[in-house]
Amino acid sequence: MDSTPPVPDNAWKQVVASLADxxxxxxxxxxxxxxxxxxxxxTDDRRRLAPxxxxxxxxxxxxxxxxxxxxxxxxxxxxGSAPQQTGPxxxxxxxxxxxxxxxxxxxxxxxxxLASQVLPLDEPVTELTLTKRLAERAADPVSLRxxxxxxxxxxxxxxxxxxxxxxxTEFDDV
Numbered sequence: 761m762d763s764t765p766p767v768p769d770n771a772w773k774q775v776v777a778s779l780a781d782x783x784x785x786x787x788x789x790x791x792x793x794x795x796x797x798x799x800x801x802x803t804d805d806r807r808r809l810a811p812x813x814x815x816x817x818x819x820x821x822x823x824x825x826x827x828x829x830x831x832x833x834x835x836x837x838x839x840g841s842a843p844q845q846t847g848p849x850x851x852x853x854x855x856x857x858x859x860x861x862x863x864x865x866x867x868x869x870x871x872x873x874l875a876s877q878v879l880p881l882d883e884p885v886t887e888l889t890l891t892k893r894l895a896e897r898a899a900d901p902v903s904l905r906x907x908x909x910x911x912x913x914x915x916x917x918x919x920x921x922x923x924x925x926x927x928x929t930e931f932d933d934v
Contacts, residue, residue, distance in 0.1 A: 848873035
């Protein structure tokens with residue numbers, strides 16, 4: 761049974777970076793061939809070991825020996841074969857906006873998606889309620905609310921006390 765945890769999309773970078781140093785690469789080769797005890801390493805090798813352990817390509821066993829974890833490479837390869845997301849979800853993690861898209865078209869897509877998620881059609885809410893809902897989805901709820909208004913997705917009273925959405929997006933079930 762493989763107990764390897766799920767691999768984030770950019771986890772390969774940590775593995776490659778851990779092997780980008782000649783000293784760490786030699787140490788990794790030694791671990792693969794010899795499985796040395798950590799106590800047998802030089803001070804320099806113990807310093808070089810930390811990035812290899814953090815990348816998950818070297819593990820300690822119960823006896824204190826070091827060994828290469830081939831499962832880490834297998835997990836990276838398996839993770840790389842997953843289909844790429846193409847919708848607004850690729851900018852979200854657990855429903856929360858992780859990073860703002862660079863391209864205008866993608867930003868507009870994310871704004872439409874989040875508007876459909878936090879504000880049902882023709883349901884007036886207070887500014888505070890909308891801001892709280894957006895805060896659950898993004899680090900900057902005020903800018904996101906402004907983007908929704910600027911895009912014409914969300915309308916508000918003149919004093920800004922109440923907001924509602926009247927525009928149907930491709931993410932609405934109507």
